[in-house]
Amino acid sequence: MDILLLSRNISTYMSQDLSYLNPDGSEDAHIYFSGDIIQQSESLVPEIEKVQAERFSENKEKHLASLERLTQRLHINCNRLERCNSNGRDYLPILRSELRKFKKLQRHWVLTL
DSSP states (O other), X not given: OHHHHHHHHHHHHHHHHHOSOXXXXXXXXXXXXXXXXXXXXXXXXHHHHHXXXXXXXXXXXXXXXXXXXXXXXXXXXXXXXHHSSSGGGGGHHHHXXXXXXXXXXXXXXXXXX
C-alpha cells in the first residue's frame, strides 16, 4: 500500500529532522506524531481484512467505523505535519493525494459490501 510506504519515509525523514533537542533541552513534541502516522497506516490493512472476513453486518459496521477513524486520524496528522518545523512538510502534498485516493477507493468499496 502506497500510504504505508510513504508514511514510513516521512517518519524516517522527520525523526532525523526533529531528533535534536530544543535550546532548553526538551524534545520537539512533533517527533511523536510521525510514529502515529506509521501506526495508523499499518492498521489500515488489517482493519480492511477484518471487514472482508466478517459475516455479520453489525460487526462489519464496527470495523468500517474503525477504518473511518484511522483515515480521519491520518488527515489530522497531515494538518499537524503542516504546522511542524520539519522539512517533512515536503511530503504533505503526496500524502494528502494518497489519502484522497484511498478515501475514494474506500467509498466505492463500502458500497460493494
